[in-house]
Amino acid sequence: MKLISVSKSYGDNVVFDKFCLEAEEKKILAVLGSSGCGKTTLLNIISGLTDFQGAVEKSGNKISYIFQNKRLLPNLTVYKNIEFVLKNVYSKEKIPCIINEILRKVELYDSRNLYPSELSGGMGQRVSLARAFAYPSDILLMDEPFKALDISLKKRIIETFNSLYRTDRRTTVFVTHDIEEAFAVADRIIVLQKGGNILADETLSVPAEERGYADFSETKKRIYDVL
Ligand SMILES: Nc1ncnc2c1ncn2[C@@H]1O[C@H](COP(=O)(O)OP(=O)(O)O)[C@@H](O)[C@H]1O
Numbered sequence: 001m002k003l004i005s006v007s008k009s010y011g012d013n014v015v016f017d018k019f020c021l022e023a024e025e026k027k028i029l030a031v032l033g034s035s036g037c038g039k040t041t042l043l044n045i046i047s048g049l050t051d052f053q054g055a056v057e058k059s060g061n062k063i064s065y066i067f068q069n070k071r072l073l074p075n076l077t078v079y080k081n082i083e084f085v086l087k088n089v090y091s092k093e094k095i096p097c098i099i100n101e102i103l104r105k106v107e108l109y110d111s112r113n114l115y116p117s118e119l120s121g122g123m124g125q126r127v128s129l130a131r132a133f134a135y136p137s138d139i140l141l142m143d144e145p146f147k148a149l150d151i152s153l154k155k156r157i158i159e160t161f162n163s164l165y166r167t168d169r170r171t172t173v174f175v176t177h178d179i180e181e182a183f184a185v186a187d188r189i190i191v192l193q194k195g196g197n198i199l200a201d202e203t204l205s206v207p208a209e210e211r212g213y214a215d216f217s218e219t220k221k222r223i224y225d226v227l
């Protein structure tokens, strides 16, 4: 996926000025940066939710977008929330198998008939993950998806994400302000500054599933230095 000379302003507020970025297919690009630097705007540009100047070249148009605040349909159960995005994609016969399989993977099969208001924050984000992976998207956009979770829930959901991702890779842009989270999932980490400057750009050589043993202290230091 390629962003070519992308510009976006809100009045005098220049968020991106002729910004260029190439994200490798089927890899996870983590985008770090301080609040207000344009991380959400970047995802909205890629997804087409916001207008902009320039071009975005994508290998496919199917997008899963996990928003910062879980956006589940409140009047639908967990099961129906996932079914909702699959209706026009798979046949009626196939849909239950896909949903039940993904619900088992995110450990929500027993909660499939609950409504969003009955879910904890962690469970809600698991539904968002399940919905994103159930839909056969080319591109996965994630906007600080684990932000509100405590550390042990975060650790578990990252494990779930990594295991889903290992068997079903998509071109992913993972926005976060949490450097540890970025190191836990990403293949490459960039630090974005308002206006579209890239302050750091680090490719991680060890795959996410082997991260536990890797020493990234030098890379981490370079990123901390620009944050
Ligand atoms: N809909 C909007 N209208 C006006 N300004 C906006 C809008 N969305 C974002 N901005 C501004 O654009 C800048 C980048 O915002 P955002 O992409 O949300 O940053 P981040 O996600 O990195 O915190 C901020 O200065 C913000 O105030």
Ligand SMILES: [Mg+2]
Binding pocket: 039, 040, 041, 068, 143
């Ligand atoms: Mg944001």
